[in-house]
Amino acid sequence: MLIGGDWVSAQSGKVFPSENPYVGKVWANVPDGGAEDIDAAVVAARSAFEGEWGALSAQARGKLMLRLGDLIAENAEEIARVESTDNGKLYKEMLAQAQYLPEWLYYFAGVADKFGGEVIPSERANFHIYTRHEPIGVIGAITPWNSPVLLLGFKLAPALAAGCTMVVKPSEHTPASTLRFAQLFEEAGFPPGVFNVVTGGRDAGEALSKHPGINKIAFTGSDVTGKRVMQAAAENFTRVTLELGGKSPNIVFEDADMEAAANGVIAGIFGATGQTCMAGSRLLVQSSIKEELLEKVAARAKTIKLGDPMDMATEMGPMATRPQFEKVMGIIDRAKSGGARFVSGGRASPDHDGFFIEATIVDDITADMEIAKDEIFGPVLSVLTFDTEEEAIQLANDTRFGLAAGIWTQSGQRGTRVAHKVRAGTVWINAYRVVAPNVPFGGFGHSGIGRENGFDAIRGYTETKAVWVELTGATRDPFNIG
The missing domain is CATH 3.40.605.10 (Aldehyde Dehydrogenase; Chain A, domain 1)
Structure with a gap:
């Protein structure tokens, strides 16, 4: 020391x-x-x-x-x-x-x-x-x-x-x-x-x-x-x-650039294996585009390359600690018992030693479930839907946390309106996980x-x-x- x-x-x-x-x-x-x-x-x-x-x-x-x-x-x-x-x-x-x-x-x-x-x-x-x-x-x-x-x-x-x-x-x-x-x-x-x-x-x-x-x-x-x-x-x-910590929402409206939004959702939760305080662990998606967006995100999640963190081709590494691995797997198992539908992942990787968990997407849940409201700090994305802008804001703010949020829309007016109403210290519009030394964070x-x-x-x-x-x-x- x-x-x-x-x-x-x-x-x-x-x-x-x-x-x-x-x-x-x-x-x-x-x-x-x-x-x-x-x-x-x-x-x-x-x-x-x-x-x-x-x-x-x-x-x-x-x-x-x-x-x-x-x-x-x-x-x-x-x-x-x-x-x-x-x-x-x-x-x-x-x-x-x-x-x-x-x-x-x-x-x-x-x-x-x-x-x-x-x-x-x-x-x-x-x-x-x-x-x-x-x-x-x-x-x-x-x-x-x-x-x-x-x-x-x-x-x-x-x-x-x-x-x-x-x-x-x-x-x-x-x-x-x-x-x-x-x-x-x-x-x-x-x-x-x-x-x-x-x-x-x-x-x-x-x-x-x-x-x-x-x-x-x-x-x-x-x-x-x-x-x-x-x-x-x-x-x-x-x-x-x-x-x-955080339970940060990535909010996707029906007028969003779908490819950009899908990439933002994937980077927001599976980048860093979900082990970041600002992880976009809640996907709030407008009902009219849910199936289209979820199909894109799930398809990419299933191809994420797990492996040696020192290999530049690896896209997702293991959980950082044994206790964290056990915590995340416990949350996943309880969600299964509660009737959640796993669109991808939901298990420890059978192909790797160490503390690996597959990129996991969970649907058919309610906002009061543990997997939807508590910080997981792992590669687990919870999916919730909304119909109106007001409902999206209500869902985004229905949390004890308020660290970050992402908003995906091609309407500058809507993006700004929602950004002002979401209770979070950092809000990105058509982006996610960007920080700088001169920009306050909390x-x-x-x-x-x-x-x-x-x-x-x-x-x-x-x-x-x-x-x-x-x-x-x-x-x-x-x-x-x-």
Whole structure:
């Protein structure tokens, strides 16, 4: 683990295994950190925040971030290989993410010295009033197993730009790529303690969430775990950003470009094996075109190539973890028992070892069924129909989540109307699964609190301070000092 610039074992001496989900076997052992390791990392991060890192100008921080971005680009292939081996997602997807990640460092490096306060007009002539945005302090980041390094970057880049330091606890299922990523900080020239990594399980995550030395927790994961993180953080009034799950609708109207919509539906749910918070896991299709669209989507789903994530020809890899594989199969089995019709898939792949599930499409369901309302985080598409625009909006919003939505229509007016009425943090019209460092990302309801990316993100890593300067210096009545 990386603590205060040193590579260390867990103080307990314990380690835990990480499985390669493609073969279902252990490929790495990493330190099993606990509360005492979290303590050490927080002390290191606080020391850097109050010391060398805190003394740097915004311009100097930005230059270090630019160097880190360059190093990520130079090492993208290796980071992607480690990540794909650890979580089973396609190497080509992990490589695309690693190659895109530098843009977060470049964007926020540019923001670092441009995010300032403002002068506020005063009703009192003897006062000059201005605001400062000061770094909130030490950040505790808890990252998920599906895209560990990219989703770490969503938190790290704005935090560094704001002047914060960080302790990250990656998922115990996929810790390896974060450790490889951490090696770049010393090479980039960051002061020790600015970035710290403690690997471990639930105990380490809880210790980080409730630590009194942490000023903000940035978490990505399920809404169930997000509640626990928020409850732990509340003990110390620790600020939180929660980027949680989704049950996002892909809404297809009868006037949509059918080929484009079919491709968007397939990419929205079967890309990344459905293991993405923004997965378009609910297909809401207008009744008049349901059979035509479903035929196209099902035909393509049945040809999706499963296999070795490192093979560039593979289109869908395994589930990232054994528990996730078992969870998804349980949901599928209960849907079968409930009378759902499986248009494709619905079983573990008989042709592969590891944690493979076939691309699955489920029809003849109701909106209150588990498979239609709960986040699955796997390659499972639930199909619901509507007749009118109003019904489509009602179905789209009939969820506790509100992370993302797709709308497929050739009417710009309809697309805009529906986008404004759907309760989701991101809405794509005739597109799906597009993000950028300068565009806010986050959700409504159980999909989280706060936003990552864009200026909204850096605001979340600062405290706003108002400064009143009395200009005359005149002696005043102590009970009326204004």
